[in-house]
Amino acid sequence: MGASFMLDAFRNPSLLGALVGIASGLLWSLAYVLIILRARKDKDYGMPFAAMCFNVIWELIYTFVFPAPGEGFQKWIALLVNFIWFALDVVIVITWLLYWRADSPPGLKPKWHLPSLAVGLVSALAVLLGIQYQFNNPSCVGANVPNGGVSSFLQNLMMSALFIAMALRRNSMSGQSLGIALSKLLGSLLASTYFYFWVLVGPGELTFYWVALFVLIFFYDSIYTVLLLRMRGKPLMA
Amino acid sequence: MQVDFSSVLEGFAGHSLVANLLGMGCSLFVCLTYVLVILRGRKDKTYGMPFAAMCINVTWEFLYTFVYHPPGQWTDPDVWMHVLADFIWFALDIGIVVTWWQFASADRPPGLSPRWRGPALALGTGSAMAVIIGMAGQFKAVETQMPGTTSCSLRCLVMSALFVAMVLRRDSAAGQSLPIAISKLLASAMGSVYLLLIGFVSWFWVSLFVLTFLFDSIYLATLFGLLYAVVPRRLWGQATAACPMPPPAPIPERHPLVILDLGTASKKRVDLLRDGRGELMADVSRALAGPRPDGGAGAPARSVVVIVEQRRKPRAPRPLDLLPFKLR
Numbered sequence: 001m002g003a004s005f006m007l008d009a010f011r012n013p014s015l016l017g018a019l020v021g022i023a024s025g026l027l028w029s030l031a032y033v034l035i036i037l038r039a040r041k042d043k044d045y046g047m048p049f050a051a052m053c054f055n056v057i058w059e060l061i062y063t064f065v066f067p068a069p070g071e072g073f074q075k076w077i078a079l080l081v082n083f084i085w086f087a088l089d090v091v092i093v094i095t096w097l098l099y100w101r102a103d104s105p106p107g108l109k110p111k112w113h114l115p116s117l118a119v120g121l122v123s124a125l126a127v128l129l130g131i132q133y134q135f136n137n138p139s140c141v142g143a144n145v146p147n148g149g150v151s152s153f154l155q156n157l158m159m160s161a162l163f164i165a166m167a168l169r170r171n172s173m174s175g176q177s178l179g180i181a182l183s184k185l186l187g188s189l190l191a192s193t194y195f196y197f198w199v200l201v202g203p204g205e206l207t208f209y210w211v212a213l214f215v216l217i218f219f220y221d222s223i224y225t226v227l228l229l230r231m232r233g234k235p236l237m238a
Numbered sequence: 239m240q241v242d243f244s245s246v247l248e249g250f251a252g253h254s255l256v257a258n259l260l261g262m263g264c265s266l267f268v269c270l271t272y273v274l275v276i277l278r279g280r281k282d283k284t285y286g287m288p289f290a291a292m293c294i295n296v297t298w299e300f301l302y303t304f305v306y307h308p309p310g311q312w313t314d315p316d317v318w319m320h321v322l323a324d325f326i327w328f329a330l331d332i333g334i335v336v337t338w339w340q341f342a343s344a345d346r347p348p349g350l351s352p353r354w355r356g357p358a359l360a361l362g363t364g365s366a367m368a369v370i371i372g373m374a375g376q377f378k379a380v381e382t383q384m385p386g387t388t389s390c391s392l393r394c395l396v397m398s399a400l401f402v403a404m405v406l407r408r409d410s411a412a413g414q415s416l417p418i419a420i421s422k423l424l425a426s427a428m429g430s431v432y433l434l435l436i437g438f439v440s441w442f443w444v445s446l447f448v449l450t451f452l453f454d455s456i457y458l459a460t461l462f463g464l465l466y467a468v469v470p471r472r473l474w475g476q477a478t479a480a481c482p483m484p485p486p487a488p489i490p491e492r493h494p495l496v497i498l499d500l501g502t503a504s505k506k507r508v509d510l511l512r513d514g515r516g517e518l519m520a521d522v523s524r525a526l527a528g529p530r531p532d533g534g535a536g537a538p539a540r541s542v543v544v545i546v547e548q549r550r551k552p553r554a555p556r557p558l559d560l561l562p563f564k565l566r
Contacts, residue, residue: 050399107409107460119456123449127395130442135388139379157369161290168347169407209372216365227349 017198027187032088034180039095044102044175048162053120056089066147142205153213160220174236185221257435260428265323267425272330274418279337284344286413288400293362294393299328391446398453423454
């Protein structure tokens, strides 16, 4: 998440906007690193399955298929940074492959976990490409909205809801931590701020769609943080 | 409202007959799905529509009954029939919400205390409403033929995926049935072909339609496996003990193990077990009444492990078995 927003920030004349974009990207990568570390510690994966599929595919598409436009040094930095984020996502998938047994739906036989990953990834690829082609153009959103802008906030809302569902279902902080929740909350909040002030600037571009997503994501992330706060000290699942 | 029949026919002339029939078929199968979900939920004392899908559905149908309508005059059957279908769905969805409200505690996440049931419903429908209204405004350029198709197709995919997640998580057919799965698959498939025929043909729509069909098929296959394939016929025999899922202690390997969902097992199968085995049924009742061995909250697991002693005698070798190769 946030890769191309951050890169767009480099092109933006506003230094503050660039800083907000970069901070959002850094907080999201911090969340990824914390998820990986926590998963190794708790022997349980920390990103819900569907969120993971969409995330890794989003990064794949916007690193390799629709890379951020640019010239020379800027482009190389962009590619490198995007690649690092994609790599972090791949590591998250690896933690899932290592620890999926810790939290697997009872009806899913072990032999089906790899096919389910394949189904998840392919579905995410189809949906994200579809949204990119169908909606990420001036007929639906402002010309400033970078590639992946439309899907990223929808996906972010879905992720926030899935994190809440995961915490409620596990009823413990297994694979999760306050650090993850806070860096996710701040990363999303800054991404929304960046979009609000520096992307959706044209007349009529700041529509209800965007505001609803910004508010709901923040709200859901806050609920998740509060949930984890209340779950502190509960024993992890065996 | 009095409707002139010839005007109805004229109205249909805009689209091909096949498209209209598919659209009506889709509406009817959606109604059938909802009715079956409600009935099954009341019978099994649990809800059969995943929570998030329910919130999105009831909100979508509310908005597209009372707020957004297809372009055109009210006398145009393309308009009033859609609104009528949406209204019937909405009414049935209210029934589904009531079922959920009654039986929410049968399958609630362990971390959610029952007093948060109302706020959770308010949050779910509220956020669904915000997102659907947002999509209606933002994406109207690509859904001129039929307002709301973007959110409707996305919700169908989300719903199908959530049904798969629900059956895998419950690991039982509680609140679900094959007729629900089949009519849901038919409704989505007919709706998809209808939308294709009226012009929703880009990569986005086609991939959503294909994926929805894929997830519906996975759901149907999973449910079928749960209901019919879990108990191999040859294992029906003397059941000697039962315990809830997951079993509290390892079960000796010499016992064939049958995982049986008593809530959804056929009458014949339950009768087979009940026949002269009162002790077993007492075990099963205890298993169903007691707390889950994993300490999880919520309804007691409906699946039970029934330990069956095989009664088959070893088969006497027949002449063909003595051949040096297998005939079968």
